[in-house]
Amino acid sequence: MSETNALRVFRLLRETAGFLLPLTQTDADVEVTRIEFDLDLDLRGSTADLNSPSDRAGAVVLVTEAVDGPVRLNAIRERYFGAAALIVPPGTHTHLGQGADAAASPILLERSTGVTWSEVLVQLRQLNEGASSALAWPDVDDLSALTAVIAEMTGASITIEDPASRVLAHSNLGDEIDDIRRETILSGAIPDWRIAELEESGFLDVVRRSTDVVERSAAGSTPARSVIALRSEGELLGTIWAAYPDSVDPASLRDVLRDAARAAIPVMLRTLRRSPFEKRIRREALGSILDGSPDLGPAATLLALPFSGHYATLAFAEVAPDREPVLRFHLRAAFADAVLAHDPVHGHLAVLVHMAESLSAVEIKTHVASALHRSLPPTESLNFGVGAAVERLDHVHRSWTEAVYVVDALLARESNVVVGGDGPSGAHAAGPSAGPSGELVRGASAEDVAAELVGLEAADALLSVGPRITDPAHVLANHDERHQGQLLETLRVYFATVGNSAEASRRLHVHTNSLRHRLNRIEEITGLSTAERAGRLWLELAVLVFDREHR
Numbered sequence: 001m002s003e004t005n006a007l008r009v010f011r012l013l014r015e016t017a018g019f020l021l022p023l024t025q026t027d028a029d030v031e032v033t034r035i036e037f038d039l040d041l042d043l044r045g046s047t048a049d050l051n052s053p054s055d056r057a058g059a060v061v062l063v064t065e066a067v068d069g070p071v072r073l074n075a076i077r078e079r080y081f082g083a084a085a086l087i088v089p090p091g092t093h094t095h096l097g098q099g100a101d102a103a104a105s106p107i108l109l110e111r112s113t114g115v116t117w118s119e120v121l122v123q124l125r126q127l128n129e130g131a132s133s134a135l136a137w138p139d140v141d142d143l144s145a146l147t148a149v150i151a152e153m154t155g156a157s158i159t160i161e162d163p164a165s166r167v168l169a170h171s172n173l174g175d176e177i178d179d180i181r182r183e184t185i186l187s188g189a190i191p192d193w194r195i196a197e198l199e200e201s202g203f204l205d206v207v208r209r210s211t212d213v214v215e216r217s218a219a220g221s222t223p224a225r226s227v228i229a230l231r232s233e234g235e236l237l238g239t240i241w242a243a244y245p246d247s248v249d250p251a252s253l254r255d256v257l258r259d260a261a262r263a264a265i266p267v268m269l270r271t272l273r274r275s276p277f278e279k280r281i282r283r284e285a286l287g288s289i290l291d292g293s294p295d296l297g298p299a300a301t302l303l304a305l306p307f308s309g310h311y312a313t314l315a316f317a318e319v320a321p322d323r324e325p326v327l328r329f330h331l332r333a334a335f336a337d338a339v340l341a342h343d344p345v346h347g348h349l350a351v352l353v354h355m356a357e358s359l360s361a362v363e364i365k366t367h368v369a370s371a372l373h374r375s376l377p378p379t380e381s382l383n384f385g386v387g388a389a390v391e392r393l394d395h396v397h398r399s400w401t402e403a404v405y406v407v408d409a410l411l412a413r414e415s416n417v418v419v420g421g422d423g424p425s426g427a428h429a430a431g432p433s434a435g436p437s438g439e440l441v442r443g444a445s446a447e448d449v450a451a452e453l454v455g456l457e458a459a460d461a462l463l464s465v466g467p468r469i470t471d472p473a474h475v476l477a478n479h480d481e482r483h484q485g486q487l488l489e490t491l492r493v494y495f496a497t498v499g500n501s502a503e504a505s506r507r508l509h510v511h512t513n514s515l516r517h518r519l520n521r522i523e524e525i526t527g528l529s530t531a532e533r534a535g536r537l538w539l540e541l542a543v544l545v546f547d548r549e550h551r
Helices: 008-014 038-044 070-079 117-133 143-154 180-188 192-202 203-209 250-274 273-289 297-303 324-334 361-375 393-417 450-463 467-483 485-496 502-510 512-525 533-549
Strands: 018-022 034-037 057-060 087-088 108-112 159-161 167-171 212-215 226-233 234-242 306-318 338-342 348-355 382-385 388-393 440-445
Touching: 008 117, 018 297, 034 038, 034 117, 034 512, 038 388, 057 117, 070 087, 070 338, 108 203, 117 250, 143 159, 143 167, 143 234, 143 250, 192 203, 203 212, 203 226, 212 348, 226 250, 250 512, 273 297, 273 338, 273 348, 273 393, 306 393, 324 338, 324 348, 348 393, 361 382, 361 440, 382 393, 388 393, 393 440, 393 450, 450 533, 467 485, 485 502, 485 512, 502 512
Parallel strands: 034 057, 057 087, 087 108, 382 440
Antiparallel strands: 018 108, 159 167, 159 234, 212 226, 226 234, 306 348, 306 382, 306 388, 338 348
16 A cells, blocks of 8 residues: 555656656655746745755756756756756756766656656646545556456456546456446447437436446346546546446445545546657657667667667558557557557658567568458558668668668559559569458568669659659649649559550550550650650659659
């Protein structure tokens, strides 16, 4: 059981692990007495608020002023000597070991670049509120552990839900689960028909307005239920539901639920409040690693990744939003330490894999494809590229660059094979890793798409040559836009079929005479002929670079 209801430093460190980086350590688990901005203290007069080390005991101060060197850092620590902790701006860690005393008091926590000062203040004050409002209760820091404790104490089956009736955690006791609870757990939310029934009866409205336990009697095979709302500063955070048999004493259950509701507040605040920007800072931390940032310390700390290890990356393209949660689940099942985030630059879903032992890109591709073939329905195509395995965190950006090229090359191959809705044709119609029975989960390594990969690398290199390289393609695109034509697409398909007029006509759904007329028109507009080596080369490079530029 917790010895005190107050927020203490060790708990603050644990609860802020996702957005504050600990720069120094402490053995003193002191009580947090106040949380203040340094600006607020200056406006009120710091001599009146934190006049001496004894006044500063337990204070957590958010230091917003820039820390531009070890001298400034030491001055700040001296000014707030005796405080419990200082929250310092991003980048402060670079000044430790350059004359700044790493062992001096108070301890330092660095704000993540993905979190604002106001967000930090809100989170800390809500954390403090949750700690002070909680009764003595087993020290749990996640909702699953909390439901298990409540279930064990009451003999009831417990569900904790958010305001939209989505299940956040559950714990069952006994072998019997009624149909409603079974459907709720399996679907992750109270069934729509059940919500409609509870809304119509007014039960949910009573729960939302109540500050105490609300009870619903057993009906037929449906057991009795007790529910209590969780609130912070009047706002509904969620609900705790208890389904119980006749052997459970309702009065005792009510007492436990009242205490549990107060104990649940800090855990709910951590689960619901921090998640939006926790996801953001994890995405930004992964982004800095994939981009090859020269300062990987904060990102590695946030994601708990060692500098040396076995790493590889995956780049997924065109993941439908409704499929992404399932995809994330099974990727983490395939690689327990996988870190996932969207890459806004390329539009791919990025996956960083930390492996216990080194695997080649081909082995990773096979492992992932096998897991996804078993778990995802083949209703939509799913394409991914695997970058080369690396042994250091600062080399991950090389793997990511390759993974992006590989998935783009895989997509380019698919577009060359499947055009105009005709369906697959050609030697590579199924893709490098297409599964049995026509499954559409396709993975590739650099070896699988070597020719296409070289083409994309060449296109990127030619992008720096200047706009002249793409002039013919731009001229055709502009003509098509003005006249609702298909000259650029005609040229694209013609090159994809290696100049095979019959196949190009079939894919474009036109007669060969119409194709010949379009090629003549292209020559008139651009002044370049597909029948001449130099002109054909320029046209092909123009289309290649144009498509890469507008991907």
